[in-house]
Amino acid sequence: MAAPDDERKERVLHTRVPESLDRHLKHRARRLGMSVSTVVRHVLLNTFGLVEDIVNDSADVALALTGNAPEPLTPRRGDGRAAPANDGGEILAWQGAVLNVNAVCEHCNTVLRKGVRAALGVRDGAGPRVIICESCLGQVQQAPTPLPAGRARR
Secondary structure (H helix, E strand, C coil), rough: CCCCCCCCCCCCCCCCCCCHHHHHHHHHHHCCCCHHHHHHHHHEEEHHHHHHHHHHHHHHHHHHCCCCCCCCCCECCCCEEEEHHHCCCCEEEEEECCCCEEEECCCCCEEEEECCEEEEEECCCCCCCCEHHHHHHHHHHHHCHHHHHCCCCC
């Protein structure tokens, strides 16, 4: 659960770890230029949301592979809590990319395997990650976009 920047760290957590993990934490902290405490805090703050994202993405991939369209996921914040409906900014652009991980197209739920071309949504503000397949990108490019009132096409 991500803590706001101004939230005071009031609790101290003591834990026993194997010597190898202690060495690894110290090495990683030194490499990042952070204290071990800060590294552990960041790991703990991000782990729950990451695990939930992995479970949700895996379920979507499994459903898509069996031909069952997954239900649209509730947008999530980094801490795993449901994001408010207005948390995501408008998609300003689509950036072409070659995927380094498997994904699911946001529009048609096609499984996108590692190594295929896809498009990443670039948002105007914070919001959940959006990936679409090349076919859906083609549809987006063909769709006429209404101009806001008072603006002319250039």
